[in-house]
Amino acid sequence: FIIGHIANDKHVLAVSYGIEKRKPEVIKSTNPTHRNLYSYDVADASSAAPTYFPTKEMSIGSQSEESWLVDGGIVANNPTMCAIAEAKHAWGDVSVDELRVLSIGTGYLTRKIDGPESQAWGALQWFTIGDILNLLTDERVVAYQTLAITRPGNCIRVNAELRSQPGLPDAPDDAMDDISPKNIGRLKQLGDLWFQQYGDATVKLLLDQYTGPSLDRLDPNTGRPIDYKTGRST
DSSP states (O other): OBGGGSOTTSOOEEEEEETTTTEEEEEETTOGGGTTSBHHHHHHHHTOOTTTSOOEEEEETTTTEEEEEEETHHHHSSTHHHHHHHHHHHSTTOOGGGOOEEEEOOOBOOOOOOHHHHTTOOHHHHHHTSOHHHHHTOOHHHHHHHHHHSOTTSEEEEOOBSSOOTTOSSOOOOOTTOOOHHHHHHHHHHHHHHHHHHHHHHHHHHTTOOOSOOEEEEOTTTOSEEETTTOSBO
16 A cells, blocks of 8 residues: 555645654655655654664655654654644645644653652663653643644544543553553553543544534543643543
């Protein structure tokens, strides 16, 4: 399946980062030079997290230059703003107020990092104890910006704490490399919980039938989506 098989009215965007050129690579179905790329190669390039997966080699652009790519999350772990920018680029006369945004996260971390101990850490400790990759790729600022600039009721941000959630007594492990069958099952249960809490509003948003408030992450105390405007669970 190549990017060129995507229908012209169905725009797709993925973000990666070229380590040799030291710049983001935004791969788009609307870019003619990207339409011959295979979807599985793009998926590899956009998820090649350093220390977890190998760098991805790809030929990108009109000159078919070789690029060495890693996970786009190091520069845009929440690519929502990239999608909004692409929508403005593709449909220049559309205003942000006309956009409807569905942003689906992967859960966020709440594991405490020891502040006093961190004062004495060097590079090794920050990588092994301080979880620096996750610190540098925290995406909640972009979620806040998206909810702030879009019209009230036009944005739903699906997300929740990974380790603590009402309605999910057996919460998943937040370690990125825990791919055990047990933890994968827990993550699937978290997805089911999200659909229970956001599904109806999400379908209505996509059908232009939603009349509720913009929704943020699940409240860890109530297990309900947070109304962005009031800051309270719905």
